[in-house]
Amino acid sequence: MKIRKIYNRIAVLREERGISRKDLADKIGVNFQTVGYLEREEYNPSLDLAFRIGDYFDLPIDLIFSTEPLKPLSQQILEYKKEKGE
Amino acid sequence: MNAITTKSTQPSRRLGVLLNYGTLIIMLAIYIALVGENINIPVMAIGIAALAIFIISFINLHVRTKLWKFVHTKIENLDEREIQVVFQSLRHSYSIFPIVCLSFFLVYELLKEFLPGGIDLPLMPIIAAFIYLAHTLPSSIIAWKEKEI
Secondary structure, eight states: OOOOOOEEOHHHHHHHHTOOHHHHHHHHTSOHHHHHHHHTTOSOOOHHHHHHHHHHHTSOHHHHEESSOOOOHHHHHHHHHHHHTO | OOSOOOOOOHHHHHHHHHHHHHHHHHHHHHHHHHTTSOOOHHHHHHHHHHHHHHHHHHIIIIITTOHHHHHTSOGGGSOHHHHHHHHHHHHHHHHHHHHHHHHHHHHHHHHHHHSTTOOOOOHHHHHHHHHHHHHHHHHHHHHHHOSOO
């Protein structure tokens, strides 16, 4: 079975919140190197870990992870506003 | 969750793997060549140099990087990626080790059968080398494959 690549916004969200890899790793219960692998999209997290990351950032997991390359958040917000007619 | 923390580059780790197993083979060859023979100082010097490189590469590759400890860490002290890394290294080891052993025994038997005068190797150091290989292969595979440890 070919495993699909999972894209994510962990690096952006972490930078935005101004926390180190080590701090994030401690919060989600993994080694800090695993955060590096996740950010470089070289490792697909388990569903449990994805939910833990979602819980930490207080965001739904589909906003953090995707099977398609993710657009910049600013672009996504703009599209969302257009959809809403704002 | 902090099993491996020492920074070392992948090319240096790969060089360490090659040096470690390379010097092991050189030491074995020298031991086999010198058993029952008169002491040959240049060959002995090469053997001692190989032993020194073997020890240094072992320390740098398996001890300083904490890879050896990492492979033997309890599963509950590893995160999910680390469990996957250890599992894959063990899986590859189970594939590689029998191939190395069976290839050696095949070549040995063929040489014994067809070489004029046969061949008679001291088996104990060879068995010791195989045990060393079995024990260090998983951490060597991690050292070889992983970009960041």
